[in-house]
Amino acid sequence: MQTIRMALKSIKGNKIRAILTMLGIIIGVASVIVMVAIGQGSTKTVQDQIGSLGTNVLTVRITGSDVTFKEKDANQLEKVGGVSATAPTVSGRITAKNGQTNTQVSMTGTTSSYLDVRNLKLQSGRFIADLDNDNHSKVAVLGSDTAQTLFGLADPVGESVLVNGTSYKVVGVLKSIGSSLGTSGDSTIIVPLSTGQRLAATVNIESVYVKVKNENMMNFTTSLMERTMRTLVGDADNYSVSSPEDLKETAASVNNTMTMMLGGSAAISLIVGGIGIMNIMLVSVSERTKEIGIRKAIGAKRGNILLQFLLEAMMLSSLGGIIGVGLGVISAQLFTLATGTAVAYSIPVIVMSFVFSLFVGVVFGVFPANKASRLDPIQALRYE
Structure with missing residues (x-):
């Protein structure tokens, strides 16, 4: 002491x-x-951000630069056991303009199932329909940030925006989903897949989001998906299949x-x-x-x-x-x-x-x- x-x-x-x-x-x-x-x-x-994207969604990406993977190939993935829906996508950066206001945002070309597969909600209007894709329609669904930037507090549904200089009719606005993995999910424009392919200057599919029926069967469905992709594109280096757990x-x-x-x-x-x-x-x-x-x-x-x-x-x-x-x-x-x-x-x-x-x-x-x-x-x- x-x-x-x-x-x-x-x-x-x-x-x-x-x-x-x-x-x-x-x-x-x-x-x-x-x-x-x-x-x-x-x-x-x-x-948490990865989890918000959906715990029962697989992401299939085409990683080979010389691989041909078209919409009909993506549709084959919906036939895999345990799969409830698929959403093929293409993406790119575009310039959107309304009056004197313009902004650079991400563009996603996809099908009607994208809304359900990615668990998105509409704030107003409607989403892309199968008929829009079949007709190569110039329609667009805006992310909440894009809508606010271009139209302020007004409802843009029914209005037109210029996408890379071409007029597109706004048919819907998405509810805010915030940022994920450092990228804002609200600063976007969604168009029909066929229209998006034209904007991205490609006929190929870049990625496919796959919704699995049973969350407990994710590993089994992933194995089936990889086997199907190997059949469709061959070398495993040409594609990747990832689950939310893999990303986490x-x-x-x-x-x-x-x-x-x-x-x-x-x-x-x-x-x-x-x-x-x-x-x-x-x-x-x-x-x-x-x-x-x-x-x-x-x-x-x-x-x-x-x-x-x-x-x-x-x-x-x-x-x-x-x-x-x-x-x-x-x-x-x-x-x-x-x-x-x-x-x-x-x-x-x-x-x-x-x-x-x-x-x-x-x-x-x-x-x-x-x-x-x-x-x-x-x-x-x-x-x-």
Whole structure:
């Protein structure tokens, strides 16, 4: 108890030095907590966005540049066991204009089943019909952002927009679905597949969204889909079949790697903070050499001296760790308020950061504590 009191007295006697000594630990712990919270928050956000696209929807993409895959080939996928509907698509970037207002948005050419397969809702009007596709009709369904940009608060249904300079009749407006994987789902125009192929200057299908009847049969249906695609296009390098779980795992893997890198970089400052503690403790040993000599002369054992200096280092690092945890949590909240980005706290990471800060104090406090405990009392008393 006496040793603890003496350690506390020494820290209180040099408050500015103690604060500067703890600064490295505080910054290190706070940085680790903030970086990991941001990384895990991003992972959760991406996974939620992927989940919102539908947990029973497979995405078949044509990846081979020289592969021919037309609408009749895409229709074959609807015959695969376990499939309830398919929606072939082509995409591109187009310029949409109404009066003096124009905007660059993504274009999706697709069929009537797209609305159900992608679980979209209409705000007003109707969606693309099979007859529109058969007749190559120049009709369009606007995403909510596109509608607001071009028409403001007015209802655009029945009005016309210029798509790459050609007039298209607006037949519907979609309800907002927000952003997904960094791309706004509301800044878009949907046209019939045949019309979209003309706008994209291709006769091929780029991707097919496949709705599976039973969510529990996703893996089995995926295997059947891959077998069918192998029959249709041959080499597996020419296509990909992905499920929401695949996308979630990929996103989580990428985000976890980035989180580890950021957290590791932030943890380096903990090591730097530990070196700062060792440096200050060595200075403290030099300044208090005479005090150490007096204590040894009146009977203090080597273990008492070692414990005192080790406790000082541990107190500095643990106090820095506590302040760092508080600062990290507050900083993460401020980041959320400033950017609107979600964060996710990890209790194990917070506890581990504090324990690591304590460990750093012990490791870097041992050397100066050991040096103090080995001082010869006679030489220490003569020290000026």
